[in-house]
Amino acid sequence: MVFQESFEWYIALYLFLGGVGAGAILSAAFADLYDREKYVNYIKSASLIGMPAVAIGCFFLLIDLGQGLTKPWLLIYLFANPTSAITWGTAILTLFIIVSLLYAAYNFNFIKFGGGKITLLSLIVLAIGTAGYTGVLLGVLRAIPFWHQTLIPVLFIISAISTGISATVVVKEILFSKKKENIAPIETGHFYLMVLEFMMVIAMIIIALNGVPEMVFSIKVLLSGKYAVQFWLIFMILGLLLPTLLYGLQEIKKLHMKGSFLIIIELLVLLGGYYLRYLILHAGVFTEKFAHYIG
């Protein structure tokens, strides 16, 4: 089995930050549609984190490009091939960055007109596109069976919304901590997202364990191989199960998180989101080219 070595932590960071930005804006856009007044600080926080996260992610992509910095004019070629996921992704991300920048400018009253529902709907589409793209990018590759599953983009979208909410809450706790704002519905949503994400991960494990040998190998690398500690301790326990448990306790009114404790828990969710992508990237092995070889 040959591990892929091309997509490393920069790309993991790019996928993660793209997801965070998209998730934050997506949750904010829904909140905006639902009740702008009630969630105004949440929306402001999200638009502070949304565009920058995606842009920083793109920066990491840029420094990972072999000739992106030495020959910047080549960037225009990224739009050249309609059959490439990257071409579509670049287009979606570019639009997302522009529209979410406008949205942020409107939220902070730099511009007077925000485009109303059209903007919000297009933001929702673009955000789902951005988050989904980070998964589709891997999902279309026949060469790496572990990535070649429909589950990956779905999982990445769910994880993106979850990490987006967490990032927004962190920003809100820091910048708008004075302004008490009740975002209970969002927290409830977040809890169910986390439960869903956990179920998706379980599904991914079961599917991979029953997949082609390369998939089995990849998942075993995560479950019991060289990434087992990172997978179980950092991703599963700290990044997923512990926050889910605390959110659950909060849902049944046994706990109320706030301040730095809340920030730490939300940062754990973010850490888990990053590790999910990092681990899936690094567990990728190439399909066995000599599989049909019979001596």
Place this chain on the structure above:
Amino acid sequence: MASIKMSRRGFLNTAAISAAAMSVPFTLKRSAASDNNAKEDKKLHISQNWCEMCFWGCGVTAYNREGRVFKLEGQPKCPKNYGKLCARGNSGIYQLYDPDRLKKPLIRTGKRGEGKFREATYEEAISYVADKTNKAIKEYGKGTVSLIAHGSGEHAFINLMSIIGSPNTAIPAYSQCTGSREIGWFLTYGRPYTGNEPIDAANSKCLMFFGRNVLEAVMVGETQRVTEGMAKGAKLIYVDPRYSKTAAKADIWAKIKPGTDLALMLGMINYIINAKLYNIDFVDKYCSGFDELKQSVKKNTPEWAEKETNVPAETIKNICQELSNAAPSCAIGPGRRLTRYGDDTQHVRAIGILNALMGNWYTPGGFYKISKMDIVTPHICEIEHTEVKGGEKIERVDGAGSEYRLAPKNLGLENKLMKGILQGEPYPVKVMFAYGTNLFQHYPDYEECKQIIDKLDLMVTCDVYLTETALYSDVIFPESTYLERKDPIGVMTGKYPYVKYREPATAPLYNTIGAYELVEKIAKKMGYKNHFKTIDDVNKEILDQLGISIDVLKKDGVYVKPTFEGIYPQAEGKDLKFNTPSGKVELYSVFCEKLGFDPIPKYTRHKMPKDDEFRLLFGRQSYHTHARTQNNRWLLALHDFEIKAWIPAKKAARLGIMTGNKVRIVKGDKKSRELTAYVTDEIHEDAIFIPHGYGRITKFMELAYAMDGASDANLCSNGTDPISGASAFHQAFVKIEKV
């Protein structure tokens, strides 16, 4: 290790540094535009050469564009390789541009082995050598100068020895490699086997080798012939304790207990005789001593051989049947580096007998006849001090031709020469020249090697790299690589005799010269008045004899003899003559009897390793030559910068060693550097196997040093074959420990 297996990103800096270190105008970055440029290459400079990455001597065409050699290609007409090159041959370019190369003459300033040198001019270094050598000759006589040499420039240094009048030239190719084979063959057939490997494998129906890892040693022509024969349907039978690449391609692999080859051969001879599988006509007509042979191997049944060798009797019978079915179009190879157990000459005798029983002498698919060019190879310099011209006769230090009567005086016995230097007997040897050889990597025991060099007043090395031997030298001369120099035309024997041509592919990168030029300067400086011809003059003499112009060689690189007598005299119905006492193939060797050795090979069981020990076996990888190529990044990358020790699974389990673990080899108080364990059933449980040429001590070959690994030379045995005088390396028992 980390320094070698650089992370993908950490490489950028080093690339810049090493590119800068190559003081040649060349950029790593080729734009795609040049890729798409399909126009005829106007800037191409093409030159002809022969490869010096090993000693087989393949014809090479070198392509140079804008001052940089970028491609080497086999010469299609060269009989050694017919247009092909191996991995080493292709990596000659890396050697040429290797930043670790010797760039200037060096004179030692620190202690021997300390690695402190100062750069010197050629003038100064040559004066130093000439003065010291003259002083030693004055004090101890001419015989005090010795030479150990290997490679195309060895003749230059042999000339120097002739001029001085010292007999003590040793060519390790005899004593550390093929000596026993040549003698064993000579005793049986009345002629040496020669390095042409004269098996007609391409036309063979069945080939057999005993530990001659023919497909992994990769001497291009030989490998070509064997693969060609196999592609045409030849069966390959291979005997080796280890599942080497040859074993992987073999139809029958006999996993033999190491040290028992002779028992297997006697078992085969017994079965072939008793089952009447031999070539009765040939044996009657051309062999002497058949009845004695039959008597002698009476007890050596295949069942007896199975007990000794662990090869099933069924397999032994099966092998004999296969050979006999193919006979006379079959051949059993006598091996090449036959420095194993001290009975190697008898081992070759037994193989010679097996072949004689098949009657494959001078037949297609058996052994072909070797021919020569009909020209007189001119001497590059006039030599006045030979014995013939009334020079005084000095006995050799090593006993070649005297104590070891069969050992040729022109090749000598390196192992014995070294012992002679150490003991100062029969007379002191105080000067040594080492050309293209690295004593530390092929003379058993580092410590002894150091003591021997310490006995010398002057140690001079001429090489491309600062090897271990150079590290302990007083003066180091950097040699131009084969791609930077001109050498005299080489006159070659073989199935198709030919001459070969060498011209520089590029101007010398550094302040280096070739061996011929160097020797001429040393001789002049020592005060000898011998006339040296230029290389061009020598070439012209050869071309005039051949009646061809230089353009033929500039175009093809070789000129193959157009017509000559038959390759397969027996098949052509000619009467065979053998240069032996009986005039026949000697199954019973009269010569051996005269010298007091067994006239027919007999099996004596060697000492076997204890339960917690292994017999140390070593050998070659497809992509390295001796200890010469371990600094070549391109070649090291082929095996992932990893040196593997093959360890039998059963014993490894007992020691708790798993594949991938780091291990050391232990022999007494010696511990090797680290290797990576490869735990496998593919090696007999008596043995471990390590590739040759690692465990280096010279830090001036940076990559080779960083590779770790074990030096077989430091761990192997130091025995001697009593008949040929050649070494015996495989009698060492070692232990393994986990790091």
Place this chain on the structure above:
Amino acid sequence: MIKNKKYVMVYAIDRCVDCKACMVACKAQWQVPENHFRTHIDEKYSPGKYAPNRKYFLPSQCNHCDEAPCVSVCPTKASHKREDGIVYVDRDICIGCKYCIVSCPYDARFFNEEVGVAEKCTFCLPWIQQGHQPACATTCLSNTRIFGDINDPNSEVSKFLAEAKRNKSKIWKLREDLGTEPNIYYVQS
């Protein structure tokens, strides 16, 4: 109607002895960086008669697929399929995103850190346009590699494949199930 050239390669894998000459010849000629190679030889085991398992030597390199994943995923169109069948990377346009590298089921591509582009076998373009054979085929000791134009019935590859079919040799390509339409033929007699 003159057909275009279509370059392919055949591996007569019975002949390969894993000498790795091809790997170095290629590396030398194209200055392939560091520890990378554009072609490889792998060892594979299958049940055998005399050893616990029998070892086989299998060369591989870019398959110059007709339906090349690397071409379809390349955002800049630097990786493209030429008319002569060669899949080629235009270094002037390649931005170095590495997407093609992870898209190749044959793991035939790698990232050239020195230039910042994806790299792989090019069948020795433009060297072959000057009438030469690719470096690996030229140097192959055992004549495992046969290169040429499959659209020319008189080319060495066409003849070899026809002969192999006549002899009922086993002929296959790698992972045809993936629909990549590779152009390197493995032949085993």
